[in-house]
Amino acid sequence: MVHFTCDLCGKDLTMCTDGRFVVKIEAYPGFDPTEIKEDDLEDDSMEAVSQVLQREGALSSDELSSTLHRGFRFDLCPACHRKFVNDPLGKEAIRSFDFSKN
Numbered sequence: 001m002v003h004f005t006c007d008l009c010g011k012d013l014t015m016c017t018d019g020r021f022v023v024k025i026e027a028y029p030g031f032d033p034t035e036i037k038e039d040d041l042e043d044d045s046m047e048a049v050s051q052v053l054q055r056e057g058a059l060s061s062d063e064l065s066s067t068l069h070r071g072f073r074f075d076l077c078p079a080c081h082r083k084f085v086n087d088p089l090g091k092e093a094i095r096s097f098d099f100s101k102n
């Protein structure tokens with residue numbers, strides 16, 4: 001039997017009658033990370049290009065985009081799902097964490 005637990009609170013979802021919610025998140029650059037901008041090619045072009053190459057290391061563009069393209073999948077119980085859709089980026093949690101430091 002496949003065993004599911006809530007990725008947020010750890011609740012066992014295998015016997016949960018309320019159901020299980022799946023959250024998928026994708027994160028990837030909204031720009032082309034391999035593109036060398038015109039600015040990079042001005043006066044000190046050699047220096048700029050070598051900086052770009054250092055920044056990207058020996059990665060090919062395929063490897064680079066797979067590094068920058070991250071997919072996440074979470075199983076959530078109904079209660080955590082409700083919390084997630086109300087605050088997908090956890091802004092409230094971050095804010096209350098900041099306040100609790102005082």
Ligand SMILES: [Zn+2]
Nearest residue numbers: 006009077080
């Ligand atoms: Zn949960």
